[in-house]
Amino acid sequence: xxxxxxxxxxxxxxxLLFFMGCNDQDDMREGHAKLNVSLIDAPxxxxxxxxxxxxxxxxPDKENENNESAWISISNEADDKKLNLLTLTGGNSAFxxxxxxxxxxxxxxxxxxxxxxxxxxxxxxIDLTTPSAQQSGLKLQVNKELLPGxxxxxxxxxxxxxxxxxxxxSGMFILKPVLRVVAEESASIKGKIIPEEAGTVVWAxxxxxxxxxxxxxxxxxxxxGLQTGSYRVEIHPKSPYLGDTLFNVATQKGEVTILDxxxxxxxx
Numbered sequence: 001x002x003x004x005x006x007x008x009x010x011x012x013x014x015x016l017l018f019f020m021g022c023n024d025q026d027d028m029r030e031g032h033a034k035l036n037v038s039l040i041d042a043p044x045x046x047x048x049x050x051x052x053x054x055x056x057x058x059x060p061d062k063e064n065e066n067n068e069s070a071w072i073s074i075s076n077e078a079d080d081k082k083l084n085l086l087t088l089t090g091g092n093s094a095f096x097x098x099x100x101x102x103x104x105x106x107x108x109x110x111x112x113x114x115x116x117x118x119x120x121x122x123x124x125x126i127d128l129t130t131p132s133a134q135q136s137g138l139k140l141q142v143n144k145e146l147l148p149g150x151x152x153x154x155x156x157x158x159x160x161x162x163x164x165x166x167x168x169x170s171g172m173f174i175l176k177p178v179l180r181v182v183a184e185e186s187a188s189i190k191g192k193i194i195p196e197e198a199g200t201v202v203w204a205x206x207x208x209x210x211x212x213x214x215x216x217x218x219x220x221x222x223x224x225g226l227q228t229g230s231y232r233v234e235i236h237p238k239s240p241y242l243g244d245t246l247f248n249v250a251t252q253k254g255e256v257t258i259l260d261x262x263x264x265x266x267x268x
Contacts (some may be wrong), residue, residue: 029100032264033146036098037154041072041088042232044160046121049085051128051175052114054097056156057137073268074099085160093155103148109181110137117175119164128164128170128175131169138177149255150188152222154201156181187251189233191259193219198237204249205232228253240267 041049057071058254074097083094117128143247146152162178193200196219203212204223225234231251235244241264251257 007128025083031148032100032102033103033148034098034100034151035146035154036151037096038093039083039085039096039158040093041085042157042159043089044086044164046086046119046160046164047123048120049117049160049164050082050115050118050120051085051158052082052113053094053096054081054114055112056154057110057112058099058101058106058111060102060104071111072099072101081114085158088158094154101146101242103146105145105232106142108139109142109154109156110139111177111179112137112159112176113175119173126173128173129167129206130175138179140179140181142181153186154181159187161173186224186258187228187253188224189226189231189251190222190256191233192223192261193221193235193237194261194263195219195241198241200238200241200264201236203234203236205234206230219262222256226251233259235262235264237258237264241265242267 024219036057040209053076054169055073055075057073059071061070074165077095077097082089088094089144113129113130117130119126119128140156142154144152157180159180163176165174166172167174167175189204191202193202193215196215196217198215199213200219200221201212202215202221202223203210204226206227206229209229211223211225213221213223228251231249233246233249235246237243244262244264249257249259
């Protein structure tokens with residue numbers, strides 16, 4: 001069994017301001033951020049509401065608005081692109097996809113739909129007429145700065161009740177998406193393990209909130225998607241290095257806490 005050396009407090013903790021985070025702990029290239037996109041819904045008075053979501057596209061800067069090639073596409077990673085929006089309530093969400101992008105400002109996003117959209121009402125399928133403008137992507141203003149080394153959750157709230165319009169006496173239903181973007185902030189813990197070759201697994205634990213990551217080849221680690229509060233950080237290296245535990249590591253929503261370098265001892 002590996003022995004654990006215990007630190008009762010973390011000295012020299014510095015906080016840097018960030019505004020978003022997420023649970024994926026993959027390393028990112030220098031100067032890049034990572035976007036994760038999900039979809040949620042508000043209730044609607046139908047049995048089912050099915051939409052075909054092909055992708056979400058990101059515009060890095062407003063100056064590129066008329067340059068179609070500037071948009072960055074995040075494809076829907078699901079095999080079946082159709083989603084029943086009414087299952088995305090009560091805290092449920094559908095993951096669309098993720099992509100690593102250059103850090104910097106993003107000005108707009110747009111949701112790109114297919115044409116296989118319909119509702120189920122009293123057991124009957126009713127197709128939704130989807131104007132071409134909706135299929136090419138409804139633009140939403142974001143105007144957020146993406147900071148390097150941080151991952152971001154973008155949650156698109158698709159209001160099904162307001163998005164389905166009945167066209168007079170014809171009985172035709174038209175899909176005109178009403179959307180908003182929700183930016184969810186979280187906290188992060190960043191540190192460095194010495195020696196770099198220790199091959200460490202790092203756990204951040206606070207009650208039932210537990211996340212883990214690996215240190216990279218430089219011994220650096222970043223645990224993201226944390227809550228505000230006090231965490232226990234457990235360091236589990238490869239043999240022959242001894243582990244370590246840091247208590248009372250303070251985190252704050254929208255910030256990354258930077259730890260002093262963690263120097264591991266070798267088991268005798």
